[in-house]
Amino acid sequence: MDAIDKVLVNQLQDGIEVCQQPFAKIAAQLNISETDVVRRLRRMREDGVLSRFGPMYHAERMGGSLTLAAIKVPAEDFDRVADIVNSFEEVAHNYEREHEFNMWFVVATEKPEQIADVIEQIEAMTGLRVYNMPKEEEFYVGLRFEL
Amino acid sequence: MSDYALNSEKGSFSLCAADRKIILATQQGLPLVPQPFDLLSEQLGMTADEVIARMQRMLDAGIIRRIAAVPNHYKIGYKANGMTVWDVKDEYIQEVGKMIGDLSYVSHCYRRPRFLPEWPYNFFAMVHGRERSEVEDRVLEMAEMLGDKFRQRDILYSSRILKKTGLRLDGGRRSGQPAKPVRTAEMASAQQNSSQIIGKGS
Numbered sequence: 001m002d003a004i005d006k007v008l009v010n011q012l013q014d015g016i017e018v019c020q021q022p023f024a025k026i027a028a029q030l031n032i033s034e035t036d037v038v039r040r041l042r043r044m045r046e047d048g049v050l051s052r053f054g055p056m057y058h059a060e061r062m063g064g065s066l067t068l069a070a071i072k073v074p075a076e077d078f079d080r081v082a083d084i085v086n087s088f089e090e091v092a093h094n095y096e097r098e099h100e101f102n103m104w105f106v107v108a109t110e111k112p113e114q115i116a117d118v119i120e121q122i123e124a125m126t127g128l129r130v131y132n133m134p135k136e137e138e139f140y141v142g143l144r145f146e147l
Numbered sequence: 148m149s150d151y152a153l154n155s156e157k158g159s160f161s162l163c164a165a166d167r168k169i170i171l172a173t174q175q176g177l178p179l180v181p182q183p184f185d186l187l188s189e190q191l192g193m194t195a196d197e198v199i200a201r202m203q204r205m206l207d208a209g210i211i212r213r214i215a216a217v218p219n220h221y222k223i224g225y226k227a228n229g230m231t232v233w234d235v236k237d238e239y240i241q242e243v244g245k246m247i248g249d250l251s252y253v254s255h256c257y258r259r260p261r262f263l264p265e266w267p268y269n270f271f272a273m274v275h276g277r278e279r280s281e282v283e284d285r286v287l288e289m290a291e292m293l294g295d296k297f298r299q300r301d302i303l304y305s306s307r308i309l310k311k312t313g314l315r316l317d318g319g320r321r322s323g324q325p326a327k328p329v330r331t332a333e334m335a336s337a338q339q340n341s342s343q344i345i346g347k348g349s
Contacts, residue, residue, distance in 0.1 A: 008216070009223070015213030018202045020182055020195065022214075034181040041216070042179045051219040051311070054176035055202070056212040062162065062170070068259065068271075086310045096307035097230065101266065104230070104303070105310070131266065135257040139244035 001049065004030055005040055009049065012041075065112035067134040069119060070101040071126070078102070084125045090118045101131070162210070165193065166201055177214065225275045229282040230303040231289070232268035234261075239296040240270065246292060247272050252285055267299060279304065 001009075007030060016022040023037040030037075044050045059066045073081045078096075085091055085105055094105035107118050119130045162170070168191055177183045184202070188195040205211045220228065235243050240258055247256050247270075256272040272289070276282040286302060 009218055012216035013218065015215040018184065018199050018206065018214065020185065020199075022183065023181060038179045038181055045176070045179065047222070048219050049222045050216050052176045052217045053179060053215070055170075055173050055205075055214045056217070057170060057174060058210055058212050061208065061210045070266075082309050091310060093311050094309035095305040096309055097303040097305050099301070099303045101303070103309070131262055133259040133262075135259055137240075137244065137258040139248035139256045139258075 001044070004032065005044060005049075008037065008040055009044070012053070059108050062110075064108060064110045065115050066106060066108045067115050067119075067132055068104065068106055069122075069133060070105075070131045071103045071122075071128050072101050073103050073128065081126050081128065085122060088118055088122065090114070162205075165197070166205065168193075169198060169201055169205075220275055224277055227276045227279045227282045228305050229274045229276070229279070229286070230305070231272045231274050231282075231286055231300065232303065233270040233272070233293070233300045234267040234298040235270040235293075236296055236298065237269070239293075243270060243293060243296055247289060250285075250289070252276065268301065270297075274302075 008026065011026060017025075021034060023034045027034045027037045041050065041053055045053055071081065071085075081103065082094065082096075085094055085103065088107075090107050090109050092106045092108045094103065096102060097104050107115055109115050109118065115132070115134075119132055123130050169187070172187060172191060178186045180186050182195075184198050185195045188198040191198065202211065202214070206213070233243070244256060244258065247253055252274055254273045254275060256270070258269055259271055261267055261269045274282050274285050274289075276285060282302065282304075286300070290297075290300060
């Protein structure tokens with residue numbers, strides 16, 4: 001990554017406008033072509049520096065529902081449980097964390113009532129209790145990763 | 148014309164079939180070309196003006212938070228990702244949410260339910276740092292700010308990403324049908340990219 005890549009990552013985290021040539025402004029600012037901008041973005045996405053580039057949809061405002069859930073998984077059973085949890089399309093992220101509550105995953109569904117179904121199915125298939133911790137309130141945050 | 152009418156939190160915003168096509172086509176990302184909305188409109192058989200107008204409307208309604216680059220924080224050096232959890236006294240939760248949300252190194256903060264006695268924490272804040280020591284310094288700073296507004300706290304570091312995909316609308320399934328465990332192509336590639344051990348620093 002060079003200095004131009006870093007500026008692109010820093011600035012494009014705030015978003016582009018929806019217009020015919022959304023990269024024209026940043027290209028002009030950096031004195032490079034729009035083709036160069038998109039080539040760099042494509043490379044960073046392929047290298048995994050960017051996990052994605054595009055619209056970030058607000059699940060709840062689309063009528064969908066999201067929750068964070070945790071399981072205390074016995075160490076010897078971890079891989080089996082991870083396979084079960086990951087096999088659900090509704091599980092968007094799943095992280096192992098160093099704690100007695102060692103598996104944390106996000107369940108996203110189109111309809112709020114489907115969350116409980118997914119959790120019940122995971123409990124039935126794993127034989128373990130799923131702690132459902134939906135957000136009760138979201139506080140405003142403004143993080144940006146600065147390079 | 149609208150086969151789906153999903154209500155937003157605020158008022159009612161209905162997503163019609165055309166909006167839904169746009170969502171399905173872009174939830175994995177935008178084509179990276181100089182005129183992405185033109186290309187998208189060709190793929191969808193709409194005019195570019197229509198795609199742009201519909202996406203602008205979804206942005207205005209908050210259905211799209213923004214159209215942006217999402218960095219992989221591990222890859223750019225933020226290797227320590229600590230989920231900090233706090234047992235905040237209920238009467239202070241609003242005040243604490245505002246204080247912590249203002250900190251530049253906190254990416255999400257939420258109030259969530261406790262499960263007593265095993266899980267006493269009702270406030271979660273994700274803290275990112277280059278090293279664990281940086282996360283720990285920040286947590287000490289937070290604890291000092293909060294004083295006696297909380298009783299106890301902990302930090303849960305991630306040791307492995309087991310799965311990471313974008314949030315997806317499912318094109319076909321309707322509610323009521325069982326959630327079939329399906330391993331999609333995207334998921335397999337996400338696992339390929341991300342199911343490695345994050346490393347000691349994380």
